[in-house]
Amino acid sequence: MLLIHCPYCDETLPELEFAYAGEAHIDRPEDPSAMTDEEWRDFLFIRNNKRGTHFERWRHINGCARFFNAVRDTVSDKFLTTYKAGTPRPSDAELEELGK
Amino acid sequence: MTAFRIPGKGRVNHDTAVRFRFDGKSYGGVEGDTVASALLANGVHLMGRSFKYHRPRGPVTAGSEEPNALIGTSRGKGRFEPNTRATVQEIYDGLKAESQNKWPSLNFDIGAVNDRLYMLFSAGFYYKTFMWPKSFWDRVYEPVIRAAAGLGVSPSEPDPDSYASRYLHCDVLIVGAGPAGLAAALTAGRSGSDVVIVDEHTEMGGTLLSEDQVQIAGQSAWDWLSATLDELKGMNNVRLMTRTTAIGYYHQNMVALSQKLTDHLAAVPGNAPRERMWRVRANQVVLAQGAIERPLVFDGNDRPGVMFAGAAQTYLNRYGVKVGERAVIVTSHDSAWYCAFDLADAGVAVAAIADTRDEIAPEFAQMAADKGIEVLKGHTVSSTTGRLRVKSVLVNPVRNGKVGASRTIDCDALLMCGGWTPSLHLFSHTKGSLNWDSEAEVFLPGDKTEACHIAGAGRGLWGIARALEDGANAGSEAAIAAGYATEVGLYPVEADRTGGGVTHKELPSDRDAGKAKAFIDFQNDVTAKDIRLAVREGMRSIEHVKRYTTNGMATDQGKLSNMNGLTIAADAVGKEAPKVGLTTFRPPYTPTSFGTFAGYHKDAHFELTRKTPIDGWAEENEAAFEPVSLWRRAWYFPLSGEDMHRAVARECKATRQSLGMFDASTLGKIEVSGPDAVEFMNRMYTNPWTKLAAGRCRYGLLLGEDGYIRDDGVIGRLSQDKFHVTTTTGGAARVLNMMEDYLQTEWPDLKVWLTSTTEQWATIALNGPNARKLIEPFVEGQDLSEEAFPHMSVSECKVAGIPARLFRISFTGELGFEINVPARYGRELWEKLYEAGQQYDVCPYGTETMHVLRAEKGYIIVGQDTDGTVTPDDAGIGWAVGKKKPDFVGMRSLKRPDLVAEGRKQLVGLLTDDPKTLLEEGAQIVADPKQPIPMKMIGHVTSSYWSEALGRTIALAVVEGGRSRMGESLHIPMPDRVLSAKVTETVFYDPEGERLKA
Numbered sequence A: 001m002l003l004i005h006c007p008y009c010d011e012t013l014p015e016l017e018f019a020y021a022g023e024a025h026i027d028r029p030e031d032p033s034a035m036t037d038e039e040w041r042d043f044l045f046i047r048n049n050k051r052g053t054h055f056e057r058w059r060h061i062n063g064c065a066r067f068f069n070a071v072r073d074t075v076s077d078k079f080l081t082t083y084k085a086g087t088p089r090p091s092d093a094e095l096e097e098l099g100k
Numbered sequence B: 001m002t003a004f005r006i007p008g009k010g011r012v013n014h015d016t017a018v019r020f021r022f023d024g025k026s027y028g029g030v031e032g033d034t035v036a037s038a039l040l041a042n043g044v045h046l047m048g049r050s051f052k053y054h055r056p057r058g059p060v061t062a063g064s065e066e067p068n069a070l071i072g073t074s075r076g077k078g079r080f081e082p083n084t085r086a087t088v089q090e091i092y093d094g095l096k097a098e099s100q101n102k103w104p105s106l107n108f109d110i111g112a113v114n115d116r117l118y119m120l121f122s123a124g125f126y127y128k129t130f131m132w133p134k135s136f137w138d139r140v141y142e143p144v145i146r147a148a149a150g151l152g153v154s155p156s157e158p159d160p161d162s163y164a165s166r167y168l169h170c171d172v173l174i175v176g177a178g179p180a181g182l183a184a185a186l187t188a189g190r191s192g193s194d195v196v197i198v199d200e201h202t203e204m205g206g207t208l209l210s211e212d213q214v215q216i217a218g219q220s221a222w223d224w225l226s227a228t229l230d231e232l233k234g235m236n237n238v239r240l241m242t243r244t245t246a247i248g249y250y251h252q253n254m255v256a257l258s259q260k261l262t263d264h265l266a267a268v269p270g271n272a273p274r275e276r277m278w279r280v281r282a283n284q285v286v287l288a289q290g291a292i293e294r295p296l297v298f299d300g301n302d303r304p305g306v307m308f309a310g311a312a313q314t315y316l317n318r319y320g321v322k323v324g325e326r327a328v329i330v331t332s333h334d335s336a337w338y339c340a341f342d343l344a345d346a347g348v349a350v351a352a353i354a355d356t357r358d359e360i361a362p363e364f365a366q367m368a369a370d371k372g373i374e375v376l377k378g379h380t381v382s383s384t385t386g387r388l389r390v391k392s393v394l395v396n397p398v399r400n401g402k403v404g405a406s407r408t409i410d411c412d413a414l415l416m417c418g419g420w421t422p423s424l425h426l427f428s429h430t431k432g433s434l435n436w437d438s439e440a441e442v443f444l445p446g447d448k449t450e451a452c453h454i455a456g457a458g459r460g461l462w463g464i465a466r467a468l469e470d471g472a473n474a475g476s477e478a479a480i481a482a483g484y485a486t487e488v489g490l491y492p493v494e495a496d497r498t499g500g501g502v503t504h505k506e507l508p509s510d511r512d513a514g515k516a517k518a519f520i521d522f523q524n525d526v527t528a529k530d531i532r533l534a535v536r537e538g539m540r541s542i543e544h545v546k547r548y549t550t551n552g553m554a555t556d557q558g559k560l561s562n563m564n565g566l567t568i569a570a571d572a573v574g575k576e577a578p579k580v581g582l583t584t585f586r587p588p589y590t591p592t593s594f595g596t597f598a599g600y601h602k603d604a605h606f607e608l609t610r611k612t613p614i615d616g617w618a619e620e621n622e623a624a625f626e627p628v629s630l631w632r633r634a635w636y637f638p639l640s641g642e643d644m645h646r647a648v649a650r651e652c653k654a655t656r657q658s659l660g661m662f663d664a665s666t667l668g669k670i671e672v673s674g675p676d677a678v679e680f681m682n683r684m685y686t687n688p689w690t691k692l693a694a695g696r697c698r699y700g701l702l703l704g705e706d707g708y709i710r711d712d713g714v715i716g717r718l719s720q721d722k723f724h725v726t727t728t729t730g731g732a733a734r735v736l737n738m739m740e741d742y743l744q745t746e747w748p749d750l751k752v753w754l755t756s757t758t759e760q761w762a763t764i765a766l767n768g769p770n771a772r773k774l775i776e777p778f779v780e781g782q783d784l785s786e787e788a789f790p791h792m793s794v795s796e797c798k799v800a801g802i803p804a805r806l807f808r809i810s811f812t813g814e815l816g817f818e819i820n821v822p823a824r825y826g827r828e829l830w831e832k833l834y835e836a837g838q839q840y841d842v843c844p845y846g847t848e849t850m851h852v853l854r855a856e857k858g859y860i861i862v863g864q865d866t867d868g869t870v871t872p873d874d875a876g877i878g879w880a881v882g883k884k885k886p887d888f889v890g891m892r893s894l895k896r897p898d899l900v901a902e903g904r905k906q907l908v909g910l911l912t913d914d915p916k917t918l919l920e921e922g923a924q925i926v927a928d929p930k931q932p933i934p935m936k937m938i939g940h941v942t943s944s945y946w947s948e949a950l951g952r953t954i955a956l957a958v959v960e961g962g963r964s965r966m967g968e969s970l971h972i973p974m975p976d977r978v979l980s981a982k983v984t985e986t987v988f989y990d991p992e993g994e995r996l997k998a
């Protein structure tokens, strides 16, 4: 069972309190009607499924109930960091630093 | 005293006799015995038959890695356990154990004919022998294989025992309480850190239990052990747990422990849990699991009486049991020499030591000579004899790679050692890398992924002195990492037994390799020949070899077989072992009962049962219940002698004729409030909300962003900035999650608050022509007339003096009201209405009647009539989609090419040709029943009921192009006949909706 840091509660808590919520940083388009079928398809269905550092969303569903973002290595399952929804994704340099 | 027990020797309690039964026969043992040690003390080696060939087998080991001596134990009804290792199960008075895989008896087994048909059962036999003809698989091959092969017999009764589970947090968790683990515990314990040390055995000590000759810090091993355990037990910060196996090592230093609590007791205290699962979160973990002896691979290495030299030493020194009267040692490692010396000292005739090596330490040769043991250097074993017990061994000299003539030596115990394999199972669970030590020919721990330390034989350090030193250091490192200051103790050791050895593939032989039965995996009956055959047939990776031969796939997970399998596969492939790879170890380390994993989560505790405030009334009135998501709901209310069909028909009739009342409290409810509530609703739901006046309701439809229906429900606008949203019973949490997701992450600027109010409100639905008459006298603050309170109205008023949210809505097509009152008033209001309703013959009804009544009106149930691929238009409710809205969740998807394509499945009604025939929900629909199989299926039945109002059956279905097929006959093939039905509109009853206005 993973331990996950909720950036809102600022506490590291067992995975049981959290729910996975898919890939992060996929913004709903401002004007969906203006999108082509292909663009909309990509928004709906195309995901990274990355081997390595993965940007993803979690929800502290049995806690503060907030959605937040996380960077997790999908090979080792280690969380590099978690951060509040709406804040920009960490840069490659920052992630490299966290990876150490 | 039994024949093979040495009085006074070992750690067992010779003064306390224990009687138990094995295969119906009574045996005597002593307190401290395992089933294996007690049977061996009686001269019994034959303890089971093997999996595939039903070959006679005895114990090879004295521990949890045992592949052969598997037994069934029984404590009465529901308390039978198969595949228990006789080397682990402690005896107690009255224990009943039985051997496995034998018929009719262990001594004479019919299935042993498999042994002579071994050609059929060679590597890949599942894939080859039984492939043709295909129809034979189900009827002939599989039943025969299942009857002949397999391990033990599954228990057939529910397990009546209880199982516990707990969490534990500590600074340092130490796995294994041999010399390394104990030294680690001393260092870490003395530092003040919180220490947990666990061991799978009955008592702690590990190797020390079998090596009482060692002197540690001036004390005998056993005196040092007891002093050490006393010191550890005296520390408040140290917890010692025996009979406790670390079964899995998970992320962030979480280790699962399976603790056996009662399996060793003659009288189990009432309500005592049988086993306990511990989930330990440790700051640091020390793995001190030692090493496992490795078999030598030669023809007949599986006969009862052939066992590990180290096991024989344990039986002798720990249990005071001689494993035979005349032993031969065959080894490639120094450690077995000590076994020979100990046995000789205990009075066992040691006929010879055959060592595969040409060079032997001179002091060994001298000791052997002193004890009168013949030494055969540079020898191999080419075969053994004996049916139910080894009778002799054939040894041959090997000179310059040539195997000389064999010589037969009689023996009743053949004790082998092919080296030692560091036990790295738990380390492998963490995905720690393994490094190949080409000199010792073993894998050693490499890069770590967790905060763990490996000590002693687990990282290839042999001997007790090195184990103690390494353990003390590992304990220190761990405690320091956890933030404590340490002092590392020194443990001077005398009479230690160090040494080394070499490893082998199959031992060289002068016999026909094609006929050799040289076992690698004893439990799955895999031989060296099988591995080579697998490689010849194209398997190159060890993972493929494993699956093709089943090597390492038995309950012992290859603890004995992996390294020999790898060595032989590597030789056959012509590569170095690490290039061929090592198979992955997975939890659990040893077989663990399902009960331990389930813990408290069984029966009523498996998952919670949600009950409404009115549930008690339903129970008192003998409702039949059904589970709906986690809720238990009143299904129907049978009068005496009524079956479900008759009860539901009566409830339907009463509701349509006069008045029915229904507990709708499980409906999901979400309060959406705030200045931007209407904007939020506009964006979430398909419907337009801006113009909906306060006090009015609307059917709300929720899509996923992909355009498919996710949920629906009536939504009331209480004021400009407040909505009372209802959802499906099962969808409440999902809908709230979805709303929160959009609100928090897409539209955080909206000033909206979402509150789950499902359990705050009790909801009573009244339906039928007399519904208004019943509640009118109870309502204060709201005129209920058609003009003042028309269909789809909502009001905050009082009902029976209770603050209420009153809806005029209907899920039955009748005049209907839904009264929401605070949950604590639910039952009170229900009882008042029920009492007052007697004048209208009010009929309480359950979910089944609710389903029938709604189906008669063609109202869909999301999740029953829809399945996650249904659009509003497919469901015939396109009218609920706001046409002029700029955007809402899922709107863009409704224009995707596939969603506007012709021929999509659409919801329609179906009326069977025979009005009494009830279609099966889920039944597939075809257009032409005469087409060849497989037929083209064009849809399926989603809802199907007997309609009392119509005096016939009705059904809803999704059918390709359904709405263009009105009046068409479709066909529903069933196993015994093909049914026919006509396509109709979805509204079967009162299509004009006149009754709503009653």
Ligand SMILES: [Zn+2]
Pocket (backbone or CB within 6 Å): A006, A007, A008, A009, A010, A060, A063, A064, A065, A066
């Ligand atoms: Zn939180």
